[in-house]
Amino acid sequence: MTTSTPIVAGRSCGTCTLCCRLPEIDEFDKPADAWCKHCVAGQGCSIYAARPSVCRDFLCLWMTREDLGAEWEPARSHLMIYGQGPQITVLADPDQPDLWRREPYHGQLKAWAGEMAPAGGYVIVFWRDEVHKI
Ligand code: SF4
Ligand code: SF4
Known part of the structure; x- marks a missing residue:
């Protein structure tokens, strides 16, 4: 679930946090369709600067x-x-x-x-x- 493709100009994740909720993430023992324990409602990732590569590399x-x-x-x-x-x-x-x-x-x-x-x-x-x- 990684990509090195550039981001299309003008696009950003904005308020979307679907990839902190929908996928299974082995690194956190996070099941599918459950919020990552590091995702804070209305704020996003609480460990953004230190988020693991599985998150950093995904688009x-x-x-x-x-x-x-x-x-x-x-x-x-x-x-x-x-x-x-x-x-x-x-x-x-x-x-x-x-x-x-x-x-x-x-x-x-x-x-x-x-x-x-x-x-x-x-x-x-x-x-x-x-x-x-x-
Ligand atoms: S990368 Fe994740 S948070 Fe960003 S727009 Fe796509 S699904 Fe949403
Ligand atoms: S560590 Fe941060 S970016 Fe990665 S799934 Fe959890 S909340 Fe989302």
Whole structure:
């Protein structure tokens, strides 16, 4: 879950803290869909300057792919998306039922899966205990 791709000009995490909540993080024994113990509501990371490399190196695709429109901003979409080898992984907010199945998200996820399929790629969505391969 790391990237060295530059941040698209004008984008920032802003108030989004999805990557402090949705992914499992082994370094902290943090399960999926639970707040990191270092995340303070309304303030963000309490150990920002000393946050581990797993946090420091991570950027979601909205931060690095210029072709993603404003609807993909995680604070708005409630979807955290990132590249992982031949796949695009989507972590969906557990409080937002079926959001990833709605448009424009579902159509775009299907299109990405179709584009990546010839090279063995796919899109995989995690929502609560559900896993959906597209
Ligand atoms: S999900 Fe993306 S925009 Fe949100 S905090 Fe993580 S890197 Fe930043
Ligand atoms: S250490 Fe900080 S940046 Fe990393 S998941 Fe926890 S709150 Fe977020």
